[in-house]
Amino acid sequence: MMMRRIIRSVATRGRLIAMSLVGLIGILIGVAINRSDPGSDFVPAEFLDGFGLIIFVPLVALVISTATIGDMLEERNLVYYWLRPIGRWKITLAAWLGAIVVLLPLVLIPMGVLGAIIGTGDDVAGILVGSLIGIVAYSAVFTMLGAFTQRALVVGLVYILLWEGVIAGFSRTAGWFALRTYTRSALANVADVALLDQPPQTTSIVLVTIAVALAAGLITTWRLNTMDVD
Template identity: 35%
Template structure:
């Protein structure tokens, strides 16, 4: 079964998007997921306390290192857990057909899933990371760079992993491979691989604002912000097209 395009009166796009957004937030924000990811966020905050207690020689470098570690691991993992489930779970169990009963363009479903993922991931992981950064260094550069990189990261990774949930059955393994293998190792292999890693752009945001050198942080601030946002738009557009051609047994 594929998304239908029957000629029926269309409900208000705005109201439909809002209603589906609320539905998907409730769907992905399960107790198990919130406890698992929230526990990782708590560990991250405790790590910031440990880093500060170790009295590092350069507080700014230590704060950037802390933000970099979380933006490269905790944030993409949270976006993967929530984003892949947003539509992926509905496709896997066939309940996506109930969304298709409403005569809406498929982009509405994808954008609602992305917005739901961002809304859950921001307070669960991005906010704790940003709030913990000033425990190490309260300077505007440290906190501002962490906040900007975290927000851009949540936006970009959420779009990518919502797409993964539409494109792949059981998207979690694919996402883990991307985060740990591609961004963790392959991105260091050459300039082309670096350009295809979201993490490199987020590191560039941190590096550009703080003037702290970070591996793979080779782009300017504007590029570090704009490219992940363009990736988000492209992922959502492709996800919408892919969902329209998805077959449900």
């Protein structure tokens, strides 16, 4: 019941249309590339990486996931759950799973279509696996962010653009703390393309994703346990 309410709250018409349009832009670009005969130098996985995993997946996850708890705080609806004997971890889990339910079709459908337009079966599999890793990890982190600040969208954009887009690109150590490293590595491993130097193996990617989701969930639960709700 709680998860259904969260899904209805975050899956507003405006958000769904806006994010779907971003995905449609990628598909239209893919159609244009396919019709232009890009030549043998074109690597489909590189475009899927650049548009899908660097831009689309984190952006959509940010918009949807920060709203799961963030909307309840802004609208002061969280107090109703406080009045019931509901464990805070259940709220965290419902928010995270609710975000994932919304994100799965919103992300995987356009990414799968884009991969099929410009690439091979390996490219499609790679972008779907990379996107799935991104959905799980980003949704956990951005759900946590929504529990801490009403400016979660701004903070999340700073993380995506500054940390993942700039700092992680200049520092290999910082790169290990960027979720993008693991989504891109998943694509590279499945599609068998060189997108990064020495990308982590699939087992490491899965373990890191689980660890990130668990840590973010614990921090979110701690935040819910310690915050005052009017």
